[in-house]
Amino acid sequence: MSLLAFSDFHLAFWSIAVGCVCGVACALLGCFLVLKRMSLLCDAVGHGMLPGIAIVVLLTGTLSSFVLFVGAMVFGVLTAFLAQSLSRFGTVSEDSALGIVFTSLFAVGVVLLSRFLGHIDLDPGCVFYGLFEFVPTKTFILFDVEIPETFSPTLRELIATLVEVPEAFPTMLTALVITIVFVALFWKELQLAAFDPELASAMGYNAQLLHYLLVALVAACSVAAFEAVGVVVVLAMFIVPAATAQMLADRMRPMLLWAAAVAVVAAVVGYWLASPWVFACNVGGMIATVLGAELLLAVLFAPRHGVLAKLVRNFRLTLRIAGEEILAILYRARENQTRVDTFVLKDHGLSRFTIWLALVRLQRQGAIERGASGWQLTDTGAQQAESLVRAHRLWEAFLGENFELPLDHLHAPASRVEHFLGPELQKQLAEQLHEPSKDPHGKQIPPVHEPQMHSDKST
């Protein structure tokens, strides 16, 4: 252990390294936890392994031994096992069982720590919020090298930093390596268990064994990260990158990569924000905050599953439906020789603003125009409207043919479905109904035109 003051570079380098290694290990596992809905179990394991740590520290007297892994894994698996047994044999609901087991085990851990380990710098407070700042200050020399004077100062500092490794780092690196090996080895099985556990069991995979292996690894990663960030922030490092990745990716491999990237960004940005020259605060807490911010960004702006993307998609659909409704109204008005000046589409839940926007759009497309006799369809507009009205009346005919519905019950469902009947479906309907020319109300079903409008939305 070195008692020398560490350079800023040394502290920053190793802090970020520690954050990245822990973060990536946790994030990779987290993907499977989130998909398997084990997030809360992960929380419980993180708390429940405390007695294991306390006992190992009690026996060995140090926090950086590899035996710590064993202790944490034993108690992590014990937590999961006890909770499962409680809910299976004790008729306790799953969430209560978890809550009981992990609070109890955690209490045992705290009692052990406070009663027997007052002299070791592992107080209950540190258990909660970690001591990231101290991790890179307890170091050992990896190689005792003589750095030649001829090297440039930057290079010398880099080498000096690299050979003086924090005591906790090898443990964390081991956790990462084990995690990667585990994921690579059980790639197929993990995916199967994550997406279709019944199928996995039916195919003869031991889902139970895989489950406990996963739990043991969660415990191992938690213990590696625990001294640095505390038991609660570890949970953020497991769950949040995975949830963020879930918003961004639809396949397993990209999801893992995204999760790892999110973890690395959080480690770097979190350390920077928590450093003395910005906020000067707890690093673990700041990493969790940055993770939360990353998730927020993903939730809002993710291209496919983000909230904004969803809103835009919904609005586009609303606008399209509004436009089509307007065309249909004008078509019917032309049939009935009535005049249309305003559109009210309350039963479609369309606001006046949406209708106005749809009108503007249709005008720009040249589908409608406003003349002396109110709103009128142009030729292009009439073609689009015909296809829509054809869809509507075909559906009415279909309902009238196949369901015993009174005549006045046909319009409402048809005006919902009409927007989603592409040319292909229209053709099938027409064939099945033997090319009808009139709908149940006796109205003319417009003939087929060359498909223009519906070509992009056959369902």
Place this chain on the structure above:
Amino acid sequence: MIFWDWGSLYNVFVVLAGVSLLAASAGAIGCFAVLRRRALTGDALAHGALPGLCLAFLIAGERSLPILLLGALASGAAGIGVIALLRRWTRIKEDAAIGIVLSVFFGSGVALMSIIQNWPGGSRARLESFILGKTAGMVRQDVYVIAGLAGLTLVVVLLLYKEFKLVAFDPSFARVQGWPDFWLDFLLMLLVALAVVVGLPAVGVLLMAALLIIPAAAARFWTERLGIMLILSAAFGVLAGVAGTLVSTFLEKIPTGPSIILAGSLLFGVSLLFAPKRGWLARRRENARQRHAARQRRFLSVLYDATEPALPHCVPVPLAQLQAEPAWTTRQLTKLLEDAQRKQWIEREGDTLRLTPRGLEHAGQTARNERLWKLYLEEYTDQAVAQLQTDLPLLESVAEPAVIDALARKLKLE
């Protein structure tokens, strides 16, 4: 702690009163959370309150308890809101949403707290006591606040008992009946949040979660009635609180929070094992009894089948025939034989045994019932499967007489 003087004794009483009141109200309100499968939402609330505490301190600039608690309540409620929004608007599932709120809120709280502590005068905020709790440091004002909470909880639960009960057991039915299930649920969570927030400074994040879950889960073992469960749960909470506080007062270096949790776990363990009916031992015994009864029915009908051809004479049945049955092990058979002999159903004669008249009556009845059930299951499968019970009651007690007549006639024909 040594309390030879009145001052320390008084302190102990204050702490005991505070802990008991808190544990009682948390225990009662926790029942609904546990029944509603929201046990861990309480945990998320407790963690989620931290950033609000810190922000309230930053805004108020001093350690004023009401403002801090208001901040905590607001951020706890925000946490619950975020969980609901994540579930509603994204593909993130509920468990992950709870985990996210719990850890991210707590993490940002920790970061804020460390910023506050670096300020001049910030360390006087003693905000870290909200994480670990300072049970022993409870003062009279705290007890008043807690008593207010307990009173409020009691009043609300008494007023809305029927509605809460409905929402706790069958929320969809409540909705169909036209109850505002969302608002009732919200009110319940608000009560949980209140209990959590009031309890935080006294007992800390973790103990608060435990106080909500453990007494309620323990009480569930002893009763099938909600009212009794509420009272029991409150009582268990008080018991754990008092026992835990006393243990940590008398033993050195045992923090109060964990010792209360462990007292609660002990109570839970006792309930889990020894509670009548729902306890593990009772259910095991009941299971064993049922299996024995099933074997006995099989035993009697095997004997009856062997005796039947020669009726009305009770011919001896060789023991070997019974031993060949796969339904029991040798030891179980020995027990069955002893049991039957004690009830004077059979007589042993060397390697054979014979039904006594009394045994014949029992065996005949059992065999008839079993055959009727078999036919019933074949003929009226859907109905029969729904009525089938492990102890195979007399068919007469479940099926209609007309059905039984029809089945009995059919049985005679065979």
